[in-house]
Structure formats: structure tokens, C-alpha cells
Amino acid sequence: QAVKLRSRRPWPRAGAGSRIVARAGGYKVAILGAAGGIGQPLSLLIKMSPLVSALHLYDIVDVEGVTADLGHCNTPAKVVGFTGQEDLAGCLAGADVVVIPAGVPRKPGMTRDDLFSINAGIVKELVEAVADHAPGSLIHIISNPVNSTVPIAAELLKQKGVYDPRKLFGVTTLDVVRANTFVAEKKNLPLADVDVPVVGGHAGATILPLLSKARPKTSFTDEEVEELTARIQNAGTEVVEAKAGGGSATLSMAYAAARFIEASLRGLDGDGDVYECSYVPSQAAVPELPFFASRVKLGRDGVEEVVAAELRGLTHFEARALEALKPQLKASIDKGVAYAQQQP
Ligand code: NAI
Numbered sequence: 001q002a003v004k005l006r007s008r009r010p011w012p013r014a015g016a017g018s019r020i021v022a023r024a025g026g027y028k029v030a031i032l033g034a035a036g037g038i039g040q041p042l043s044l045l046i047k048m049s050p051l052v053s054a055l056h057l058y059d060i061v062d063v064e065g066v067t068a069d070l071g072h073c074n075t076p077a078k079v080v081g082f083t084g085q086e087d088l089a090g091c092l093a094g095a096d097v098v099v100i101p102a103g104v105p106r107k108p109g110m111t112r113d114d115l116f117s118i119n120a121g122i123v124k125e126l127v128e129a130v131a132d133h134a135p136g137s138l139i140h141i142i143s144n145p146v147n148s149t150v151p152i153a154a155e156l157l158k159q160k161g162v163y164d165p166r167k168l169f170g171v172t173t174l175d176v177v178r179a180n181t182f183v184a185e186k187k188n189l190p191l192a193d194v195d196v197p198v199v200g201g202h203a204g205a206t207i208l209p210l211l212s213k214a215r216p217k218t219s220f221t222d223e224e225v226e227e228l229t230a231r232i233q234n235a236g237t238e239v240v241e242a243k244a245g246g247g248s249a250t251l252s253m254a255y256a257a258a259r260f261i262e263a264s265l266r267g268l269d270g271d272g273d274v275y276e277c278s279y280v281p282s283q284a285a286v287p288e289l290p291f292f293a294s295r296v297k298l299g300r301d302g303v304e305e306v307v308a309a310e311l312r313g314l315t316h317f318e319a320r321a322l323e324a325l326k327p328q329l330k331a332s333i334d335k336g337v338a339y340a341q342q343q344p
Helices: 039-047 063-070 085-092 112-133 146-159 173-187 222-243 251-268 316-342
Strands: 027-032 052-059 078-083 097-100 138-141 168-170 198-200 207-209 275-280 292-299 302-306
Touching (some): 039 063, 039 251, 052 085, 063 078, 097 112, 097 251, 112 146, 138 146, 146 275, 146 316, 173 207, 173 251, 251 292
Parallel strands (some): 027 097, 138 168
8 A cells, every 4th residue: 555654844945056956846756666775775865866856666565664764854855655556556647757676686696687587577567557657757777687678668668659769778877887986996087087988788798888988088908908898797796796695786776876867857857968878779879789778868858869979989899899799688689579579
């Protein structure tokens, strides 16, 4: 049953202290899987956003406590909890952005693809509800394997007649966050200045950091390129192993997802200069791959432009890695599409 908790405190003015002025009323963000390892810290970070006026939390367990806890923070977003499938409609109604971190995480020894059999069904159930109750929203998919869950979502939205490819995103921001951190550490650069585009997909060798396009312009030895690329590709596994059965990245993932949500909201709000990397349905970058992570410009209707030019002028190493990832990424896309097409 629904858990609807409202604070009676007057809210601070939305947008205070931010260079972005929120539209009247702010934005409504729904998080599906909000009581999980990612969902909880992500909900906290979004509760802190001056762009958000309503934060709807959905999970099949434990959402009541998370909602009560977050509802005591004196920031503008009004937190409302929902649990149970019959409450999905209320959770999603009027949402501007729907974020999906629901699903099981990896344990040591597992690949992201090992999660397919469980998470495909969870994503299906949730995306179908989004199609029914929030068809115009931006959809951010975090649930792994992202390389397949985003194609599943696209197919289901098509089947429901509400597919808008500009509004569907696989969240790959954590790959960028990691790349920025590792490059800054390696080259002793100020963290805030470093920006490394990461393209391709979100699993193993499909994660392709373009170190030659890093800003500020930085030179790397061949050994550094190999070492940094491997570390960025395996960073998720680094965390899975360190947690030793306790799950995968949750805190850094929440941080990265919050950054991507904030960027999307700034795009919706009309800020004309918002760019992030994301796994999106577009063949602009690589014609033979219907889904590919690229740097995209975010605007009032989601993706305004895919910055395909970033794939020009790659180094030999990057060009070879791009060719090598194509079959793996294509297989993951096909697997997702086939799954969705087999559904009754
Ligand atoms: P978790 O197990 O801690 O939390 C998952 C939450 O989803 C739980 O609260 C669970 O009750 C909920 N859930 C399960 N079925 C649901 C349903 N049908 N409807 C609503 N909620 C449901 O897992 P964690 O660590 O939060 O990871 C979640 C997902 O995010 C995993 O698939 C993981 O692989 C993925 N992930 C993605 C990353 C990325 O970069 N895109 C990075 C790290 C994790």
C-alpha cells in the first residue's frame, strides 16, 4: 500500500544558490528500486537537488522507512513512498524523469550478463508501467546488463506505441566518473578539470575510454593507455571483489546517477550547454550498432544531438578497441531485442 509522508515545514526557495532557476513547481523524479544499495544514497542526493520538487520512491520492500527517513531532510523535494505493483501508477503519474536501479547486483565471479535472466523481467515490468503511466518521461536505466536492458526497454516502449528514442538512456556516467578519477590520479591533474569521454557500452571490453580526447589535453605512454583502459573497464569488478559478496558499486553509482539526473533536469530546464556520455538508441556514432554510448547534448526533449564527431581521429589503440567491441555489444543488443520480442 502507498506510504504518503509529507513534511509540514515550509520549503526553502527552489533554485536558491544555484545558477539554474527551476521552473515553477520544479521537477518530479521517480526512482524505482529506491530502497536498494544504489536507490537509497541516490534518493538522498536527489532529495538535495534544488531542481526537484517531488521525489517518488518505489520498491517492493522497505520503502516506508526510506521515505520516512528522507522526508525529515529540510530540502525542497517532497518525498512520497510507494510499494507494491498496484502503486506504480501513482508513483509514476506526472514524472519528468524515471530512474530504474531495480534489480540484482553482481557477486564475485559474475559478469553483468549473468544478471540478465533476473533483471530482464524486472526491467520489463517497470518499463511497461512507465509506458502506461509516464509515457513522456525521460527514462534512465541503471539495472544491468545495461547493454541489453536498454534495448529491452526500447522494444517494449515500441510495442506500447510510446517510444521516443530521445528519451531513453542507459546510465554509463559511472564509467566517466571513474575515468576522470583514475586519469587525474595518474597524471596529477586537478580532479575538477578532468573530462574523459567514455563510449561503447557498459560491460568489460565494451567500455571504451577515449583517452586521446581527455581534457585537459594530456599525453599518455602506450603503457599508461593500456593500464588506464583496463582499470576503467574492470573498475566495477574491483568494487565487487572488495565487497566480497556484499554487492557491487552503490555509492559511486549513486553519485554518478545523481550527476546524470541533474544534467537531464538542466537540459529539460532549458540550459543550452549540457553534455554527458550515455548509452542511447542512436546509429549516429556507429551505423551498425543501434545502441551506443556517446557524448550527447541534453535538451528540453532529452537527447538533442549525439556528438558523433568524437569518434573521428581516434588513436590506433582506440580504433582497434572500437572494432573489437562491436561484436560483443551487438550480441548483447540482439539478446535484449530478442527477449522483448518473445514476450507475450
Ligand atoms: P540492490 O539489490 O541493493 O537493490 C536493488 C533494489 O531493487 C532492491 O531494493 C530490490 O527490492 C529492488 N527491486 C527488485 N525487484 C524490483 C521490482 N520488481 N520493482 C521494484 N524494485 C525492485 O542492488 P544495487 O546494488 O542497488 O544494484 C541495482 C542494479 O544496478 C543492479 O542490476 C546492478 O548490477 C546495477 N548497477 C549498475 C551500474 C551502472 O553503472 N549502470 C553500476 C552498479 C550497479
